[in-house]
Amino acid sequence: MENRLKELKKVTKKLQILNQNQRANLIQKIADAIENNIAKIIEANAIDLQNAKDLSPALQDRLKLDEVRIKSLADGIRDIAMLKDPIGKIHDGWSAKSGLKIEKISVPLGVIAMIYESRPNVTAEVAALAIKSANGCALKGGKEAINSNLALASIIKNSLGEYGGCIEYFDISRDEVLEFIRMDRYIDLVVPRGGEGLVKFVSANSSIPVLKHDKGVCHIYVHKAANIQKALDICVNAKCSRPGVCNAAECVLVDESIAADFLPLLKARLDKFSVKIHGCQKSVNIINCFEATDKSYYNEYLDFELNLKIVGSLYEALDHIDEYSSGHSEAIISDDYAACEEFLSRVDSACVYANASTRFSDGGEFGFGAEVGISTCKMHARGPVGVDELTTYKYIIRGQGQIR
């Protein structure tokens, strides 16, 4: 493993000398190669699907690659090739008192390791994002997708010619993963993308900096000045459009003064999706629902299940979010200017919305092309992570012989 990582680091140095057009061309080659090998990919994927017969239909569907999906994957990769280049961007520049000219300029991180579960698309998407940002990448996918991942990795590597060594797929056991995430001499960043268990395991054991994609306990606060129709649409969208993702809402906070009118309307809409509601004592007095405990409010259900709480004021909503939110995404629904601004300013989460669904916390929706994931860290990158977040910076300083 160490030798492969050493070689990966070495080839990555070569990649970093290329200009942006050359890197974009490499990404186009990945897209072409994927389209030219559809049959091969489907064949490998069929073995994974055969082995996955005991998994839930939803998981089987996530795993599945067909012609349409593979073509759409290739198109997505072409979009990444066309993104604005993230490298060599001058963030800042000034002349210091000494006369030195200082520039703060974006540069690649180095080698990025991605440990992910399920969807084999990630293999190709992350490879493309890495090359776009002039980084090498070490991939380790879930074992349920191993044949699809190996086929994709091999197609990608071949398409890159002498730069094929920038992408390495590691088919390793859990014990070896432990060794892998301590290879800080060769890897600059580890991104775990998957269930809570995986993220916790990597965070607890890695000696390399970790970009966490933690849980999303997202809140919608329906303020007393909310447009009721918008509030209903947004609550339903945030919970029900795709309950299994991290930007789905897990809790709706409703202002006390409108609760008696709003809750029955909300319940009627949620009942269409058979959403199981856990409400506070006051909610239970208004609608028929389960009673929530203090602990319920920490839950990320990732299912048709929702917490509900009636709050006396904006500040009670802010305090609740402060305590129970995972810092991912929260929204206020209100037509009141001051309330919206106060909420946007006070809430300490990666994405804070006024009058929109939390479901927009997504690299694609933000316009980043594909995303590496959504960070709940405060350090380095927060929220949707695109190619810009796969860079660091350095200072370039030009002098005329200055000494100090």
Add this chain to the structure above:
Amino acid sequence: MENRLKELKKVTKKLQILNQNQRANLIQKIADAIENNIAKIIEANAIDLQNAKDLSPALQDRLKLDEVRIKSLADGIRDIAMLKDPIGKIHDGWSAKSGLKIEKISVPLGVIAMIYESRPNVTAEVAALAIKSANGCALKGGKEAINSNLALASIIKNSLGEYGGCIEYFDISRDEVLEFIRMDRYIDLVVPRGGEGLVKFVSANSSIPVLKHDKGVCHIYVHKAANIQKALDICVNAKCSRPGVCNAAECVLVDESIAADFLPLLKARLDKFSVKIHGCQKSVNIINCFEATDKSYYNEYLDFELNLKIVGSLYEALDHIDEYSSGHSEAIISDDYAACEEFLSRVDSACVYANASTRFSDGGEFGFGAEVGISTCKMHARGPVGVDELTTYKYIIRGQGQIR
């Protein structure tokens, strides 16, 4: 400890509601209080100096606070108050396809813990930097400065009135430090500033993100097209002006074509400071010096001691730096445009210089006011860390009822 940190986090929330003028006023109050309590600080410092009689004169000097130094500390803190406010800066903003208006805006990190050795000034400087960036701060200084630190911390807290709780000094044992650096519910960032042992201990044991101030194995590469006079001045300055700091040079690389002329001149200048030189085999043939081993080149001497290596080309210099540098600061001395640009672009260190001494890698010299330290991490902050690096960002998204 947990209760104090909980309270610190709570008061920090109050601090974050203040506007920039109110925060700047708090910092002015710290400066005034320090100036008004010079006698008290000197008294406490005298006890530390009394206890430090067995330390080296250099360390005793670092520990010492007199009227001049305290006044200069107060002035430095007033400079921090006047810095451009790092909070609420809009890094980027755009309209997404959905019509959502997205802003990426700088916000405080939360609570910053600083674990430092020796100089008691740090107590006041970090408190001021934290308040400037609307962060709370948990301080833990070295035991040799405990009386000075406690006196300063108490003066600072008193000067802040109801916001005094934003600054907490922890007089705790090493065992308790272990507990401290796992308080990730209350602390957002730990900055160890001190010897290699401290940095390693914190990095290895913290569950909180760590901003490392690792060693500085800095290089000066004297290219064949170097202006010899400038090269000599810069090498001597980079090694001898303050050999005990991380931005001091530890190795000079000299182009083979000029080595026979340059090395004797360099040795003559270094001899004035009695610098012990460890040279490669080729150097030993030119000047009288110790022979370096491959391992020598990893050394951070922090003393009047220097590695020397003759290299055949710019690329050999780059390869050497790649292997032995700690990623802090490197410089090329050359009048050749292409060589300078190649060096500036290729070297992957926090600060890369053309024709200037590495000693300028410093928050003050960069114009950041005081500095928290110099980061050798690639994630979040790299190079001199000022108030801008004590922030994170969030996305503020304004909609008109958008659902997805």
